[in-house]
Amino acid sequence: MNVVGIDCGAKYVKALVLEDDKIKAKSSVLSGFDQKAAAQEALDKVLEQASLKKEDIAYITATGAGKEEAVFAQGTITEVGANAKAVNILFPSVRTVIDVGAEEGRSIKINEKGKVVDFAINEKCAAGAGTFTETMARALEVKLEEMGALSLKSQKSVPMNAQCAVFAESEVVSLIHAKHAKQDIVRAVHDAIADRIASMTRKIGIEKDVALVGGVARNIGFVDSLKRDLKQELFIPEEPEYSCALGAAFAAAEKAKGG
Amino acid sequence: MLAHYGYKDGSGEYFIIIDTDKCDGCEECVTACPVGVFEVGEDENDPFREEPVAKVSEDHRKKIKYSCAPCKPVSGRKSLPCMNSCDPDAISHSW
Amino acid sequence: MEKEYWRWPESKWTSSDIDWKDGDIISAGVDVGSVSSQAVVLIDGKLYSYSNFRTGSDSPESAQKVMDKAMEETGLSQDKIHYTVGTGYGRVNVPFAKRAITEIACHARGANFMYGPTVKTILDMGGQDCKAIHCDEKGKVTNFLMNDKCAAGTGRGMEVFADLLSVPIEDMGRLSFEVDEEPEPVSSTCVIFAKSEAVGLLRKGWAKEKVLAAYSSAMAHRVVELLERIKVEKDFAITGGIAKNEGVVKRIEAELKIKALEAKHDTQIAGALGGALFAKALIEKERGLR
Numbered sequence: 260m261n262v263v264g265i266d267c268g269a270k271y272v273k274a275l276v277l278e279d280d281k282i283k284a285k286s287s288v289l290s291g292f293d294q295k296a297a298a299q300e301a302l303d304k305v306l307e308q309a310s311l312k313k314e315d316i317a318y319i320t321a322t323g324a325g326k327e328e329a330v331f332a333q334g335t336i337t338e339v340g341a342n343a344k345a346v347n348i349l350f351p352s353v354r355t356v357i358d359v360g361a362e363e364g365r366s367i368k369i370n371e372k373g374k375v376v377d378f379a380i381n382e383k384c385a386a387g388a389g390t391f392t393e394t395m396a397r398a399l400e401v402k403l404e405e406m407g408a409l410s411l412k413s414q415k416s417v418p419m420n421a422q423c424a425v426f427a428e429s430e431v432v433s434l435i436h437a438k439h440a441k442q443d444i445v446r447a448v449h450d451a452i453a454d455r456i457a458s459m460t461r462k463i464g465i466e467k468d469v470a471l472v473g474g475v476a477r478n479i480g481f482v483d484s485l486k487r488d489l490k491q492e493l494f495i496p497e498e499p500e501y502s503c504a505l506g507a508a509f510a511a512a513e514k515a516k517g518g
Numbered sequence: 519m520l521a522h523y524g525y526k527d528g529s530g531e532y533f534i535i536i537d538t539d540k541c542d543g544c545e546e547c548v549t550a551c552p553v554g555v556f557e558v559g560e561d562e563n564d565p566f567r568e569e570p571v572a573k574v575s576e577d578h579r580k581k582i583k584y585s586c587a588p589c590k591p592v593s594g595r596k597s598l599p600c601m602n603s604c605d606p607d608a609i610s611h612s613w
Numbered sequence: 614m615e616k617e618y619w620r621w622p623e624s625k626w627t628s629s630d631i632d633w634k635d636g637d638i639i640s641a642g643v644d645v646g647s648v649s650s651q652a653v654v655l656i657d658g659k660l661y662s663y664s665n666f667r668t669g670s671d672s673p674e675s676a677q678k679v680m681d682k683a684m685e686e687t688g689l690s691q692d693k694i695h696y697t698v699g700t701g702y703g704r705v706n707v708p709f710a711k712r713a714i715t716e717i718a719c720h721a722r723g724a725n726f727m728y729g730p731t732v733k734t735i736l737d738m739g740g741q742d743c744k745a746i747h748c749d750e751k752g753k754v755t756n757f758l759m760n761d762k763c764a765a766g767t768g769r770g771m772e773v774f775a776d777l778l779s780v781p782i783e784d785m786g787r788l789s790f791e792v793d794e795e796p797e798p799v800s801s802t803c804v805i806f807a808k809s810e811a812v813g814l815l816r817k818g819w820a821k822e823k824v825l826a827a828y829s830s831a832m833a834h835r836v837v838e839l840l841e842r843i844k845v846e847k848d849f850a851i852t853g854g855i856a857k858n859e860g861v862v863k864r865i866e867a868e869l870k871i872k873a874l875e876a877k878h879d880t881q882i883a884g885a886l887g888g889a890l891f892a893k894a895l896i897e898k899e900r901g902l903r
Binding site for chain 1: 588590
């Protein structure tokens with residue numbers, strides 16, 4: 260049996276086909292300014308990759324901030340619920356899930372069954388999400404993909420006072436003018452966002468083990484800063500950006516089985 | 519004077535409000551707060567006030583949501599040590 | 614050099630009726646802001662001169678420059694000024710100031726002078742902050758908040774849009790009314806998210822003016838929310854650079870259903886003016902007059 264989970268995130272739409280609880284195909288499409296079209300494209304792509312037709316899919320569950328844009332989905336699940344489900348299956352020992360996406364950060368406490376016990380969200384402010392790093396990368400004229408590696412080269416973090424992405428942009432520019440090494444500024448950027456994510460996570464109480472998911476988990480510099488702040492090892496899936504779509508697909512499978 | 523320290527951003531509204539007319543500068547809040555949010559000193563906003571007054575320290579004003587997070591867990595929240603410590607009831611929180 | 618869209622024109626004024634040589638108390642206030650700085654000179658508590666210029670990268674230098682501009686062509690020199698108060702974001706960087714006082718206290722005092730004792734609520738939107746102040750009939754602060762953490766609702770938010778739309782900041786207000794009907798406000802508070810929302814609207818074919826209208830009303834709504842936290846009481850005045858942006862001012866007035874008072878002088882001088890008034894009071898205190 261084939262099901263689809265689709266995650267309409269702020270930056271990318273991710274779709275995933277699950278065949279008997281195994282990942283069969285994945286696709287990722289830029290959300291752009293027409294997310295409805297992006298969702299359709301992500302679905303078409305993933306079906307093509309899996310050599311399936313829409314009729315072959317037993318159930319489609321959508322998640323993500325733009326879940327309503329996936330008009331072809333039969334059901335929806337919250338991002339919190341989807342992540343809890345996915346992480347519980349990937350890493351059964353995890354009790355705390357941290358999800359950092361482009362525009363939102365979430366900390367979720369789950370029990371051994373993957374049921375959500377508690378959660379905290381940062382939304383509608385770029386300072387607590389991936390957009391912060393992206394904006395700083397632009398100010399630093401560093402490619403976003405290179406931020407992580409650059410950050411790891413740094414031995415010291417320079418202090419950053421601005422708590423707003425817009426103000427931090429000018430602070431970064433003045434740090435460059437003050438001749439601070441780029442890697443140190445990059446590390447300061449990662450430390451700053453990690454500090455905000457860690458503090459949000461402490462609000463729900465950190466229980467071991469801890470997993471990190473969402474696209475920003477790809478950034479090794481951020482991962483390093485977060486580990487240092489939390490003094491915790493982090494479980495990170497191989498493709499952390501698909502965690503939410505995977506959870507949605509598991510939810511779809513349950514529905515298809517009549518759950 | 520009601521002094522609002524903190525901010526409002528897209529994610530919400532986070533202010534600690536100190537009623538400077540009630541505050542007697544006793545410094546109890548300074549010791550009660552586990553993360554050092556408060557300080558007592560000259561009233562920056564009333565140049566003619568002679569008595570010291572409590573305020574939120576500069577370091578915490580722009581990140582008060584995070585500074586106060588340890589006392590504000592999502593569930594099982596207890597009363598706040600700063601407010602408990604304040605006899606004249608001069609401290610309140612907006613969130 | 615890259616074209617700058619985001620600064621207000623500079624200004625300078627000197628009274629034609631007052632001769633400083635007749636003055637008993639000469640006091641000054643210097644407000645060093647993030648984008649612009651102002652200096653005000655009072656002769657016996659009467660407005661004598663002021664200047665409003667850009668803040669450079671060096672605060673003490675900017676303070677000196679704006680002070681010099683206020684004294685230009687008057688024959689007045691620094692040593693004749695009895696007391697100077699520094700205020701604003703760079704207030705501790707005014708080397709010739711005897712005392713630094715917060716912009717909250719100074720704005721209330723300055724607005725009380727500029728608009729008269731009926732002013733109870735003051736909104737000041739600066740380059741990097743937004744202040745909502747409630748004061749009594751003497752200009753003493755009774756309730757305030759200052760938001761300098763988040764760029765939304767500050768001059769900076771407008772600058773981002775001035776840049777994005779390539780519209781000079783002094784034209785933004787006028788252009789924001791060149792729409793057939795008022796669009797829905799931009800939904801994001803966060804300037805970064807509002808900017809990407811605006812890019813999306815432009816791609817959808819919205820005219821610049823319509824995007825400006827949508828952002829101006831979002832900004833107005835945002836500051837009204839801040840004002841409501843301290844409670845709005847008549848009379849109401851708006852100071853700072855944003856007071857010059859009618860696109861935001863008119864929308865704030867519409868939402869509050871209160872008209873803001875009109876100022877006779879540059880609205881950006883309120884802080885420096887308050888500083889100069891405090892300076893006068895402090896001299897009187899020193900001389901044992903109060």
